[in-house]
Amino acid sequence: MWRERQRLRPPPPLLVAAAALVVVSALASAPEAALQVGFYHETCPIAEDVVLAEMRLILMEDATVAPALLRMHYHDCFVQGCDGSIMLRSRKKGNKTERDALPNRSMRGYDAIERIKARLEAVCPLTVSCADIIAMAARDAVYLSHGPWYDVETGRRDGNLTVAEYVENDLPPPDSNIVDVKTFFSVKSLNSKDIAVLFGCHSIGTSHCGPIQKRLYNFTGSMDQDPSLNPDYAAELKKLCPPPRPGVDDDGGEGKTKVPLDPGSNYTFDLSYYRHVLATGGLFQSDGSLLHDPVTRGYVEKVAKAKSPDEYYADFAAAMVKMGRTDVLVGDLGEIRPTCGIFVD
The missing domain is CATH 1.10.520.10 (Peroxidase; domain 1)
Structure with a gap:
């Protein structure tokens, strides 16, 4: 490959x-x-x-x-x-x-x-x-x-x-609702379309079980499951991620199990993430939150039905460039470090 x-x-x-x-x-x-x-x-x-x-x-x-x-x-x-x-x-x-x-x-x-x-x-x-x-x-x-x-x-x-x-x-956090997501992104001058576009980054990668356990087992504090999560998909996730055991699984959700963000295509950057969110509600609650706002849901539906990735790719380029300008240091501000992880004294 x-x-x-x-x-x-x-x-x-x-x-x-x-x-x-x-x-x-x-x-x-x-x-x-x-x-x-x-x-x-x-x-x-x-x-x-x-x-x-x-x-x-x-x-x-x-x-x-x-x-x-x-x-x-x-x-x-x-x-x-x-x-x-x-x-x-x-x-x-x-x-x-x-x-x-x-x-x-x-x-x-x-x-x-x-x-x-x-x-x-x-x-x-x-x-x-x-x-x-x-x-x-x-x-x-x-x-x-x-x-x-x-x-x-x-x-x-x-x-x-x-x-x-x-x-x-x-x-x-991964369990954010759409109101919270929009608030966090608006502080960075990113709008609803930017949110929907940038969440497409979840087309590649995996997660540990920790960020989704609340959604699977204790969504409202009553030992319930997120009702917006597709039942069949939830059943698959529960096979991978059993309920947390108090005093045993207190590692911040950083166990060894890896759950794909975009099943079947988790290392190929494509449009299937949007089809996955539309069909199942996505892995994270924040993924599913895209369906709870008219602008973000409309974008998810459009991309999920697209026959060509070209329009999404152009949107993605624009959103990444826009995010990349966030509170940057330019000109005489900041420094150039010889080693990225070490402070310059």
């Missing part, structure tokens, strides 16, 4: 043009000292080639890193902006960073970002930020999972403020 992926080339010109048009239109209204496509053209012209080449090798070794890096970009951007602060390790005992927060406890991909960073440091020292590497790696993870190629704006600098408590405050 990965030999076939190694032969992938940039997508058809029509799709590239559509994604590029989105980016160019957005840049037309961008302020000075903002992100831009090709930011490293002069200072490190091979930067994106290095990232893509290393990503090919990383995913050949472990395809499960693709959804992990997509998730990392989302978690980085939603907590203090897309500044690479999610990578920083604590330098003092008891001083917890974003990496230590409960929602990031199962985060993977840190080693992959450091590996890419080391390659770039060898050819362009102190030039490419960790924040930009995360954004480019997320794009390449989608592309190498048979999703769309899109232009990534670069020019972010790295932030060095990282607080574990901010993570739980800024990230919508």
